Each structure stands twice: as C-alpha cells, then as structure tokens.
Amino acid sequence: MIKTKTSDDKLDTLLSRSVVPIIDLAHCGIEEIPVKSVVNRVGHQLHRVLAEKGMALLVNHGISDEKLKTAWDHLDDFVDLPPNVKQHYIRSEGNHHGYKSRELNGNFKGKTPELRHAFNISTLNAQNLPEEPLPGFADHISTLANDFKALACFILQALAVSLDISPTFFLEKHSHMLSDDQENMSTLRMLYYPPVVDDEPGQNNVIERRCQYSYQRCLSNQPDFRPEHDPREEDELNELDGTNGQLFEHKIGNGAVIRCGAHVDYGTFTLLAQDSEGGLEMKLPGSEKWHRVGHLPGAILLNCGEILSIWTQGRYPALQHRVVIPEQEHIRARGRHSIAYFCHPDNITSISPNDLPNPDAVKDTACLKQRKKSFKAAKERVYNACQLISKKFRDTYSNNNHSQ
Template sequence: MIKSKIVEDKLDTLVSSNAVPIIDLENCVYKQSVTARVGQQLDKALSEKGIALLVNHGIPDEKIKAAWDQFDHFLDLPAEVQDRYKRKDGTNYGYVSPGMERFDGKTPELRHTYNICKLDDKNLLAETLPKFAKTITELALDFHNLSQFILWAMHSGLGTPTNDFVRKHSGLLSGDDVNMTTLRMIYYPAIVDDEPGQSEGAIRCGAHVDYGTFTLLTQDSEGGLEVQLPGSEKWERVGHLPGAILINGGEILSIWTKQRYHALPHRVIVPESVQIRSRGRHSIAYFCHPDNSTMISPGDLLPNQTESAEDSSDEKIYNAYELIQKKFSDTYGQRSQGGNES
C-alpha cells in the first residue's frame, strides 16, 4: 500500500501541476456575494479550461463512501438478480455490465455502472437492497441541491437577465421521460495482468464529451481519468484531489453559450502503474441536464447576444431531448441506450 501511494504521488497530473482551477463553494451558502464569486470563477474556469475542482461543497466523504459500499453490495449479488435490473433499450436507468457499452463500437470498456434517473423504488432497488435505496436517495438529493446552487451561480456568472436558466432545470431526477439528469454509480474492476486478455486493447471508458449542461464527478483515487484541454489534442492525466468534486461542461452548455463554455473531451484509460490498475476504482457522476422540452438555441445564455442572419439562417433549433438523442445517434448509430460516462 505504501509503495502504491508513492507511485501514485509521482504521476505528472494537472492537479499536481496546479493546472486545474479550484473553487471554494463555502458549503453552498446562498448569499449574493458567494454565488456571484462562484459564478465568476466558474465562468473563467469553464471558458478557459472546461474543468474545475469544487471544494467545501457540503457533501460529506462518509456519504460518498457509503454509496460506493452499497454499490459493491449490489455487485456481490448473484448474476440472475443483477439481470433483473439491467438497463433496457430506450431507457437511461438500470445496471450496465462490463462490455455492454463501447464508445468506438469495438474497444472493450471495463466497468460496472448503475444509472438512477428518478428517486423511486424501481430505480433504487428498495425491495432487494433497502439500505442501498436509503443511502443513494440521500446522496442523490445532496447532488441535486449542489447542482441547484451551481445553476444559480452560473446564472450570476453568465449575467442572464432572468432566472429562466435555473427554471429550465426544474425536473432534475424526475425521470428520463421529463429530464435526462442521471446519478451514475461506477466501478472499474482491478486489472490483473496475469489474466489473459483482460487489459489487452481494453479501456476503462472511451473518449467522449458529456451531453448535458454539466457533470459533477467524485472519485476515490487516481484511476486513469484524462482530458484534452481547450485548444489541445494532447491527453493529460487529471489526478486526484481528495474530497473535491470535479465539474466539466457538457455539449448542451457549449451550444447554449455558443462555445464560450467548452464540452471537454475525456476518457478513462487503464493506468500504466501496476499498483494503480490492480486496485478497483469507484466514482460517482451526476449528469445535470435541462428539462427535455427546453429549446436549446445557440448563444441563448449570453446576454445582449446579437446573431447575424448568416449565423441563424440555416440553424436548426432542437429541444434538449432531441439534441441528446441526436448525440446518442451520432455516437452509437442507434437510439439512446444510456447516458454519459466518467
């Protein structure tokens, strides 16, 4: 364990080189001075880097670790029980086993995931794992509250004249028929090098951008998360700041701000270090989306935005659901079978 930590500490990452903005949320206190400052810092981070780390966000480590433990309990269930909760075509909730999703259509992706889009018994395994339901519900509500604070801060940072931006996210965790917001539990199994074919040609999560407004990510260790910063095609390791939550912008937010905010390409590789890849990795991603019926007009979030006739003449405007389904189709060549990854 000590040797593993030394190897991890020597990794050259964006965190170790202080290349990721760190934003103090002051426990999400709704004061004008706090939301204004956070909004300004988010505006700078997402327009320049596409990524930031959030500290003092108000979600205790104990709750996050308890959620990871409960997901481990689910993964310990017999396969025939897990199969009852597998995600079905055309929906965005349920269990996804390793190999079911491949961003490039061919590369094996080594992870277990469980999507939650609505806080009801069906989504939360209340009958099979009552403690899972209780633990995940509490954490999902914490992420919901955190995302509401971030939306208000973004509203301030963007200088939008009304609170329509916040209201257009009123259906968070109401179900994917209303809003595609998803809490995703993720577990990347340990890679055992002496097991034939386990890591050869595989990846933990293929390169992609997220599709929604923004993504919040918490992870238990450095596990191979890489990004391409704006203007660069180089893949750079993010690294790990214990207790922090990472935020990155999604495709819808990028369109909404006419690419002022970046949808950051990212992937999760199998780490080079034997010590790191021989440990499993937990993460939780909260994909915040606008309500499905929300019209996403390029530049609509920018105050005093004037659009030339040339810019708008052939511009087709989609609602959020249509835009997300179009992105799924572009990526997978078929109707949605799930959400984003991290």
C-alpha cells in the same frame, strides 16, 4: 506481487502542475436560500475558469466522503448479487434508468471492450431501486442523488451570474431533474471499475474484488450549506491557475481494453466524485493532447457539457475525456469507483446559441441584420434538449452509454 508506492511512482497530472482551477463553495447556503454573495463570487470564478479550462474542482461542497463511500459499498453489494437478482434491474432499451454490467459495456465505436459496472438513477422511485435484496440502498442513494441535485441547482444559479443573465434562467430550464427521464434526462450514475493485473506481459485480466478506498473524511455525513461566518469577499479566488513547466501528453498503450472511451458529455455540465486516482484524462481547450487530471481527495470535478457549450457559443467548451487503465500496478490493482451527476435541461427546452447574449458580438446595424437573417434561417433547425441528446447518443454510441 503488487508494488508499494514510491517516490518514483508519483504521477504527472494537471493537478500536480497546478493547472486545474479550484473553487471553494464553503458557506454557500441551502438550495432554497443560497447566500447571494457566495453565488456571485462563484459565478465570477466560473466565468473565468470555464472559459479558460472548461473544468474546475469544487471543494467544501457539503457532500461527505463517508456518504460517497457508503454509496460505493452499496454498489459493490449490488455487483455481488446473483445474476438472476441483478437481472430485474438491467437497463432496458430506451430507458436511462438501471444497471449495465461489465459484460454489456463496449467502446463508443464498438471495437474496444470497457471494464466497468454502471447503475443509472434518473427517477427517484423506490420501485426502481434494489431495496428488497439490499436494505438501505434506496434511501441512501435517493438522499445522495438529492444532494447532487441541490449542488447542481447552486451551480446553475452561479452560471447565470457568470453569464450576466437572469438568476433563474437555468433553474427554470432544469426544473424536473430526477423526476422522470421522460421529462428530464439528468442522471446520477454510480460506477465501479474492477482491478486489473497483468498475469502475462501485455495481457490484461480483471479481478472481481473490492477496491481499496482512499479518502479524506468530512466532519459531517449530512450536506450543510448554511453559513457559519460572514461569506468570503466576492473577489476572493482559491484556485491554482498556472503551469509549472511544459505539459506532457499521456499516450495510451496498445492494450485491448479501456475503462471508458474518449467522449464529451452531452448535457449542461457534469459533477464527478471519485475515490482515488484512476486514469481520468482530458484534453485541454484548443489542445489535442491527453493529460491525466489527478485526484484531489474530497473534491468534485465540474466539467462543461455540449449543451452549455452551445448555449454559450463555445465560450464554455465541453472537454473530451476518457478513463484509461493506469500503468502503475499499485493503482490499476485497486480498481476505481466514481459517481457522476449529469445535469440536463428539461426535455422540452429548446437549445439555441441565440438564447444567451454574446458580449463579443459586433453591435453595428449590418451585423445585427445579418444575425437576424441567420437566426431566421436556423430557427427550424433548433433542437430541444431531448432531441439533441438523443441525436448525440445515436451519432456517438454503439448501443451503449458511457461516463467517467
């Protein structure tokens, strides 16, 4: 029998310890005309929190929980389709778009099976989405993907402010998101982790059934970034940025399965929405300990990818993270849904730490000469985004693709 949640089941998480920064995106404007003062405020917040934590929770981002829940319902319906129908949408080798079943997922090193279903959308083409067997799927998921793209564009502008560079620098290098994975590898990934129960001690079993959702409902089902009142002052910061006592490491057991193996994301950044607390863990900058992140209903988690870390010469670190099977029975028996938007530069974009100014660099003549010499020597080793991401896939994966 599944236990009901009690006070003894309260999780110790980074969120419960007020370690995860929270950034309010209310009244940020529309994608084409963002409110400049809000872009500046969020940019200054990102400058601090990404350097210190490498992640932040975004609230009032304009994407309703009801719209996310509908997307997860569509994914559940897809998972329930007959195998011969799902076969038409299986991800082919060399293609980022499509479905990967639970049976096809494996750990990064190919040793530990991962329990999840994943559907990647990297090209908004109705022919690549299961509209015929699931009416409404293509329209809803395409709209949601564009919502995440619009949110990513706002973050790209705020990141430019945070680094004191041209406001269009990142936008110009991410101009083909979701148009074609041959031009840009940005991807919206829908994920479903089946519930797990223990029939016998130490034996994990997967239950193929629908999850129980845990949501904070939004007032609107449509993103609305238009200002209703005067924007907040630029120096206003709505975040939790301290620690209440010591942080304790969460260590994974010796079970034979995991939901997603340890990794860092490769792109510029990732936006992650999840339906409940489901085992997401991260290592904080400079730490080798694993900590449960926690779940804030209605929030979207922003974490840096390796390309942004390269661009910023490590000032914005890419955090290693994983998804474990929760030890609490009432959580593991619910399963988990999430949606990750991986924001990547256009494939032909060169990625070099010399692209952005480094405010910490010494300005004397000898240092500048050395930097020019080092840059000349390294010039031939600069990868474009496609080469860099492909290299990371080859180095890290064992013929599989992972996410939160």
